[in-house]
Amino acid sequence: MNMRFKATLCGVSLLLSGMLLFVAAMHYQLSAITALIILLIIAQIMWLSRLFQQAQQFPEQLFRALANGDHTLGLPTAHPLRKDYEQARSKMQATQLDAQRQVQIINALFNHINLPMLICDEHGQVIEQSTAVNKQLGTKMNNLEALKQGNPDIFEFVSTATTNQHGTFHWHKNEQPETLYVQVSTLHVQYRQYKVITLQSITEQLNTKEQQAYKKLTKVLTHEVANSITPLASMAQTCLALIPDTLQFDDQEDKDDLTLALSTLASRSSHLSDFIREFRQLSNLPVPQLHTTQLCDLLDTTKHLFASQHPDVDIEVSGITHTMCTLDVKQIEQVLINLCKNAIEAVATMPNTAPKVRLIALHNEHGQLCVDVCDNGPGITEQACKMMFVPFFTTKQQGSGIGLSLSKQIMVQHGGELLYLHRSEGACFRCVFG
Template sequence: MVYKSFRFQLIGRLVLLLLTMFLFTHLNYSESYFFTKFLVFLLVFFQGWSIYNFLEKSNREIVHFLESIHYDDFTNTYPERKTGSSRDLLYHEFNEILKKFREIRADKEAQHQYLRTIVQHIGIGIITFDREGEVQIMNNAAKKLLGIKLIKNISQVARDHPALKESFTELKTGGRDLVKISKNEEEVQLAVYAIELSLREKQFKLISIQNIQSELEEKEMEAWQNLIRVLTHEIMNSVTPISSLAATVETELHEFLQTGSDVNRINDDTIQDFHLSLKTIHNRSESLIKFVSDFRNMTRIKHPTLANHEIEDMIKQILILLKPDIEEASIKVNCSVKPGLTANIDREQIEQVVINVIKNAVQALAATDKEDKLLTITAMPSEGGGAFISVADNGTGIEEEALKKIFIPFFTTKKNGSGIGLSLSKQIMRKHGGNITAKSQIGEGTEFLLKFAS
């Protein structure tokens, strides 16, 4: 609309100028009308100057308008006289555009304040800083957790809490760490997470900090209670019959000693009872010694010696080792391993974990009456880097309550199980920076997943 009006005015002015110039040219062929020629010449000059002024004024106003946008100055307003002229329409459009920019700025400012308020009030500490360590954001939770009121550079945090220096500088995107710091003469356990960001070709790092001291203490207490419950159960299973049998033997011998009976008069049945009781006491004592030995070994897992090993070769050798058990149980094996897949592991320790998991699956399948017993082993790269090994069976599955406890030391659902294997496997995987998890469905089977860090 504005463009059309401007175009019509310009064309009208140009047409008048051309007509005036035509008149001036026509008068030039006449030797008279000198005064008229002069007036027409002035009219041509005035019209040319008017067109120039018309264009220049429009250009100046457009330049001024664009400069306002360039410098984010949206406070200007252009006078609208409601005359319907092209300039009036142009001013109206300018005002509408500036009004839109003001609304956008107000919305952005409101959104910024909204997000800033959220960041300041969430319970997780957040710190962002650039490559030079200059801090852009540090919310109230971070200040409270670290006991710092004002900070300009991240080096101040490292100075007050040296344990955090490595986490803040070395952690990459997705990295996490557990750090102990001292605050008000108390130890606080912090979970530190990092994300690297790029904004307008500038690199930033976002660190989130969370106090997990109470959660850790609660989990530690729960773990101790579970362990004590299992230990108590296992020890009492051995100590109770030992105590009972010892008391029985002691009572019978005490009667002989009290009555002064001749030992030679003890009949064969009584001697056999004594022998059986002592044999049982010996067996339960040996079992208790083995239990204590297993418990001691669990706390002495050596630190893994890491190196890159091919997963496919390791799994092939394990399947050869367990082939007799697999064939005896008539189990079909479906193995899918990506060729060339490697992981940074201690092969000896991880072999122990994989053997334990596969043996559990084989034993679970051997105990079922299914005809199509299937053991599925998969090893592939993980999406976030690293690798995973999946061992799944189509056995009877594990009850939900038992599934929650299978990694607790000495907990077992097997009649002759020690309850050490999976707990040991969990510790080994953690020492590798990975994890082992299990999921199961009654009647459909169980899957164990070993995840290795990149």
């Protein structure tokens, strides 16, 4: 029922009421003034009733207009509420667009930054996460409980954090260990608590610092030791040369002892000089000269080198073939030689076991090219695992403690890593190429 029809109906009602009032006034002999007053009262009541009905219908009209997409709300152009509504609607649209823009910016940042970042609610549910989370942690986080898989201590640290806190933790991602710098920030929005968590890998930075520390230590040690050993070796050789064959002692054994002492001093001094020259490689390792080469050719060369010297050891090359890679052939060859030499020496200590050494080319879970050097020897003790890459450390009577440390440094300079993988049988070292 539209407004014009309602107005017409109201006019007709008022006209009928006037006619009835005129008939009643004639019948009851009322004065004209009294009849007019009564008529005005009736008109006022009908007008108020009409306003009340319009007031009741106005919200319904507003909601119906909004539901139909009528942004004018069916109001006349001159209606005072229409202008206020237009202003309110403009502000709401601007606020909505601003909120959408902020959400898009946040999503773009999450997808752009190469940093694992999580936002979780007070119940530990992850509501936002960057794309780097899956790459860094090897899994997509839906709940903080997933952190337990890598290290339960990280989950405990993040769950109990109530202020801005940070810490360093080990993270076990499959077989490749990582060191993570974890930072937690808390914030409150509309009486609800949220946590922003970043998990940054600092393994590469720690390796670099470690190698730099070893280089400085090596330079100091080799310089000081060389300054002492070189003159000792020279003097021992000179003393041996100065002893005449005709020199007589009261006891011939005294002459023999002197000759043996000087010979031993000269021999050991020469051995230490050779050791220092070899150890200087750690501090003077040249920058890799990268060239593209076939990885399988490099592995085959290493196999043939040891197969001819150790025919009793079963040396096998397997895995992916015809893979081109960019590396310093001489340096990587040295790494493979060091690892194979250690493996062959290890299997030699197992007389009742058929000695085996495997060189396996593969891609790890991150798509990185790797070479595993595995044996079926006795393996490596837990204590030795903690120290194996430290210069000078060795479990061999004739070892120098340089081979693994030098090999690790070569792999780090290639942008990769040298890892020890725990196996149920024997030892296994993985060369990871960056």
